[in-house]
Amino acid sequence: MVKTGRKRLYDHLNRPILSDREKLLLQIRNQASFVAGDHARRSMRGWLTSDGDPNTDLNGELATIRERSRDLYRNTPLAAGALDRAAENVVGSGLRLQSRIKRKLLNIEDDAADQWERETEARFDQWASSKDADLARTLNFYEMTEVAFLSALMSGDCFAVMPLVPRPRSDCDLRISLYEGDYVSNPQMQPNSKNLTQGIEINPSTGAPVRYWFQKSHPGAEMPSFEWTPIPAFGSKSGRRNVIHLFKPKRPSQRRGYPILTPVVETLKQLSRYSESELMAAVVSSFFTVFIKQESKGDGAGLGAGYTDDQSILTGSDSDNKLIEMGNGTIIDLGENESIETADPKRPNDSFKPFYNAVVEQVGAATGIPFEVLIQHFSSSYSASRAALIEFWKFVTNRRAWLARNWCDLIYEEFLTDQIIKGKIKAPGFMDDNFIRFAWLGSAWQSNIGRGMIDPLKEIKAAKEKINARLGTYEDEYATMNGGDWESGMDRLGREEKFLNERNIQPVKTTAGGGIQ
Numbered sequence: 001m002v003k004t005g006r007k008r009l010y011d012h013l014n015r016p017i018l019s020d021r022e023k024l025l026l027q028i029r030n031q032a033s034f035v036a037g038d039h040a041r042r043s044m045r046g047w048l049t050s051d052g053d054p055n056t057d058l059n060g061e062l063a064t065i066r067e068r069s070r071d072l073y074r075n076t077p078l079a080a081g082a083l084d085r086a087a088e089n090v091v092g093s094g095l096r097l098q099s100r101i102k103r104k105l106l107n108i109e110d111d112a113a114d115q116w117e118r119e120t121e122a123r124f125d126q127w128a129s130s131k132d133a134d135l136a137r138t139l140n141f142y143e144m145t146e147v148a149f150l151s152a153l154m155s156g157d158c159f160a161v162m163p164l165v166p167r168p169r170s171d172c173d174l175r176i177s178l179y180e181g182d183y184v185s186n187p188q189m190q191p192n193s194k195n196l197t198q199g200i201e202i203n204p205s206t207g208a209p210v211r212y213w214f215q216k217s218h219p220g221a222e223m224p225s226f227e228w229t230p231i232p233a234f235g236s237k238s239g240r241r242n243v244i245h246l247f248k249p250k251r252p253s254q255r256r257g258y259p260i261l262t263p264v265v266e267t268l269k270q271l272s273r274y275s276e277s278e279l280m281a282a283v284v285s286s287f288f289t290v291f292i293k294q295e296s297k298g299d300g301a302g303l304g305a306g307y308t309d310d311q312s313i314l315t316g317s318d319s320d321n322k323l324i325e326m327g328n329g330t331i332i333d334l335g336e337n338e339s340i341e342t343a344d345p346k347r348p349n350d351s352f353k354p355f356y357n358a359v360v361e362q363v364g365a366a367t368g369i370p371f372e373v374l375i376q377h378f379s380s381s382y383s384a385s386r387a388a389l390i391e392f393w394k395f396v397t398n399r400r401a402w403l404a405r406n407w408c409d410l411i412y413e414e415f416l417t418d419q420i421i422k423g424k425i426k427a428p429g430f431m432d433d434n435f436i437r438f439a440w441l442g443s444a445w446q447s448n449i450g451r452g453m454i455d456p457l458k459e460i461k462a463a464k465e466k467i468n469a470r471l472g473t474y475e476d477e478y479a480t481m482n483g484g485d486w487e488s489g490m491d492r493l494g495r496e497e498k499f500l501n502e503r504n505i506q507p508v509k510t511t512a513g514g515g516i517q
Contacts (some may be wrong), residue, residue: 054251056259062198066155066181068269073154076272077358079261082165082374083347086260087150089392090399090448094142095408097124098485102439120425124415127172129291135163137178141411144176146435148246149403155231156257157181158245159212160407161231162414163212174418176411181247181256182220187228197255198246201230201287207253212243227301240417248402271359278352285347368395378454385454393451393480411442450483 012317038044050057071080099117103110115433128135140149144160151158159179165174184199186192195204199213211232217225233243247257261268293383307472364371370388372378419425429436463481466472477485500507
C-alpha cells in the first residue's frame with residue numbers, strides 16, 4: 001500500500017494532523033510573551049542590538065563619542081548651553097567645605113567641636129583658594145572642581161593624580177593634577193584583555209583597579225609621546241589613594257564613562273544642521289533679489305539680449321545702458337522683451353520653531369535638564385515654570401552629591417591626613433582607628449548657587465510654613481534659596497543688625513499689601 005503525502009507527514013512527526021483552528025492556536029501560543037522580544041513583528045525587524053558587556057559595548061566607540069561630544073560643545077549653542085548650565089548650577093563658584101564631625105561618637109562638647117570645625121574649614125579654604133593646590137599652579141581647588149565636573153560631562157570621565165609636593169609658603173603638600181580621559185589608555189596600544197581595559201589594569205579576582213596607565217602627552221597633541229607611566233591606584237603600604245577616576249557608571253563592572261550627550265549626539269548634530277540651513281535661508285530671503293528675464297534675439301542668444309560678440313562683453317558698451325539701480329520708490333523702465341521676477345525662498349519658516357522646540361524637549365529628557373531651563377525661557381504659567389525649576393534642582397542636587405562623594409570627600413581626606421601628620425590639626429585616633437577616622441571626616445559641601453525663585457514672595461512664605469511645621473530646617477531653606485552656608489549668613493546678619501542698632505536705623509515697615517508705610 002502506497003502511503004499518501006498526508007500519511008507520510010503523520011508518521012514522520014508522530015503526531016496527529018492539526019486542523020486550521022489548532023494551527024492558529026499553536027501559532028498564538030508560540031508567539032513571544034513580550035513585544036520587546038518579538039522578532040516576527042514588522043516593527044521589530046531590522047533592529048540591530050548588541051549583547052556585549054558594558055566595556056565591550058563602549059571600548060570601540062568611546063574615542064569617537066568623545067570627539068563628537070566635544071565638537072558639539074565647541075560649535076553647537078544648545079550643547080554648550082546644556083553642559084555649561086549643569087556646571088554653573090552644580091558647582092557654581094566652587095563647592096565649599098562645611099565640616100560636620102560626629103560629635104557624639106567622638107565625645108566632644110559642642111563648643112570644642114564648633115571651634116575645631118571652624119579652624120579646619122579655614123585651613124582647607126586657605127589651601128583650596130591658592131593656585132598652589134594645582135600641580136601646574138594654574139587653577140585653585142574650586143576652579144579645578146568645575147573643570148573636572150565639566151570634563152566628566154563632556155568626555156565621560158576625568159582623572160586626577162594627587163602627588164605630595166612641598167612648596168614654599170604652603171602648609172599642605174597635597175597637589176592635584178587633572179587629566180582628560182584620553183590620557184589613560186593601554187600602553188603601546190595593546191588590545192583590551194581580561195585584566196586591562198582602556199588603560200585601567202584591574203585585579204582579576206576582585207575587579208578593583210590596580211594601576212592606571214597614563215600616556216605622557218595627550219594623544220591628540222601635535223607631537224604625541226608614545227610613552228606610558230603606570231600609577232598605582234593605591235599605595236602598597238599606606239593604602240593611600242593616588243588617583244581619582246571621576247565618572248558615573250551606568251552598568252555594573254563598567255570601567256570607563258561616556259559623555260552625557262551620548263544619547264542625543266546625532267539629534268543635536270541634525271538639529272544644528274537644520275538650524276543653520278534655516279538661518280541661511282532667512283539671510284538669503286533678506287536680500288531682495290531681482291532677476292531680469294530677457295527674450296534673446298540676434299546672434300548673441302547664448303549671451304543674453306543685446307550682446308552680439310565677445311568684445312561687447314569686455315567693453316561693456318551695451319551693458320552700461322542696462323544697469324538698474326534699486327532704491328525707495330524708484331520706477332525703472334525696462335527694455336523691450338524684458339520682465340522682472342523675484343526670488344522668494346518662503347522664509348522665515350513658520351514651522352521651524354515648533355519643530356525645533358519639540359526636538360529640544362527630547363534633548364532635555366535625555367540630559368535631565370528641563371526644556372525651560374535648557375533654553376532659558378520661562379513662558380508658561382507660574383506652576384509649570386516652578387515645576388521645571390524643581391525638576392532641574394533634583395538634577396543639580398543629585399549631581400552635586402555625586403561630585404561631593406567622588407571628588408571633594410576624597411581630596412578632603414588626603415588634605416586632612418596631611419595636616420594631621422604635620423601636627424597642624426589635632427584629631428586623636430584619626431590615624432589609628434578607621435571608625436574614628438570616619439567620624440572626623442564628616443563633611444558637607446555647599447555651593448553659592450540656590451535653586452532660584454520665580455515668585456520670591458510665594459517661595460518665602462512657603463519656606464516659613466515649612467520651618468514652622470517642622471518640615472524643614474533653616475539651613476536647608478537658606479541653602480535652597482540663596483546657596484552658601486546658613487551659619488555664616490546668620491553671622492553676617494548679626495553683624496549687620498548690630499551695625500544698624502548702633503546707629504538707630506530702624507527697619508522699613510510694610511503694610512499688609514506689601515507697600516511701604
